[in-house]
Amino acid sequence: MNRCPAHPAWIGLANLLVPGAGHVWVGFVASGAAVAVAWGLLAGGALALEIFRAGGTVSSLEWFLCSSAAIVYVAAQVWLGFRLRAMRRAGRREGDDLFRSALAAFLQDRLDESESICRELLASDPDDVEACLQLAMIARRRGDKASARAHLVRARYLDDAGRWDSQVERELSALVSTRADDPGTGTARAVADSAGRAGSAGRAAK
Numbered sequence: 001m002n003r004c005p006a007h008p009a010w011i012g013l014a015n016l017l018v019p020g021a022g023h024v025w026v027g028f029v030a031s032g033a034a035v036a037v038a039w040g041l042l043a044g045g046a047l048a049l050e051i052f053r054a055g056g057t058v059s060s061l062e063w064f065l066c067s068s069a070a071i072v073y074v075a076a077q078v079w080l081g082f083r084l085r086a087m088r089r090a091g092r093r094e095g096d097d098l099f100r101s102a103l104a105a106f107l108q109d110r111l112d113e114s115e116s117i118c119r120e121l122l123a124s125d126p127d128d129v130e131a132c133l134q135l136a137m138i139a140r141r142r143g144d145k146a147s148a149r150a151h152l153v154r155a156r157y158l159d160d161a162g163r164w165d166s167q168v169e170r171e172l173s174a175l176v177s178t179r180a181d182d183p184g185t186g187t188a189r190a191v192a193d194s195a196g197r198a199g200s201a202g203r204a205a206k
Contacts, residue, residue, distance in 0.1 A: 008084050019076035035076050042069035129158050
């Protein structure tokens, strides 16, 4: 599955400290190293001229080195931002396919398979609310209320925009009522519909 090797925040921080470091982290070793070396030489040259300049105005060479270092620095941040965004989009597309498989397995009562896929999704994206909800439904169907509640609490924490509030409340209510006639299929369909995956849910239910 296409994924970032670390959390994007850490990759971005590394690239802010040393332009090119983030590029290396996401697999672009040659270009990242070239950016880091170029920025280091330009910034180092400008700093050396500043240190050894005995007063007076800034030389044209120093201006050139400073401006070039700034351009390399900004370009490195912009390029990394676009690259991380592209990787995230690719990961989401792959994640959608995996989630369809997890949902199909859940609706067909293949709980172990569904759980394994959801955990793979969370390993790739720890902020995947749908995967948390799916794990909660799996745990509830197994009768593990403690695990189900823990997954729901995590889903609510991750859902800053409140997009999944109704699904979380539905599952929490089901845990309290302990209804045997609601194994979580309705919530599974609601998650699929909200995520634009209703077609897969319909195929899985057949």
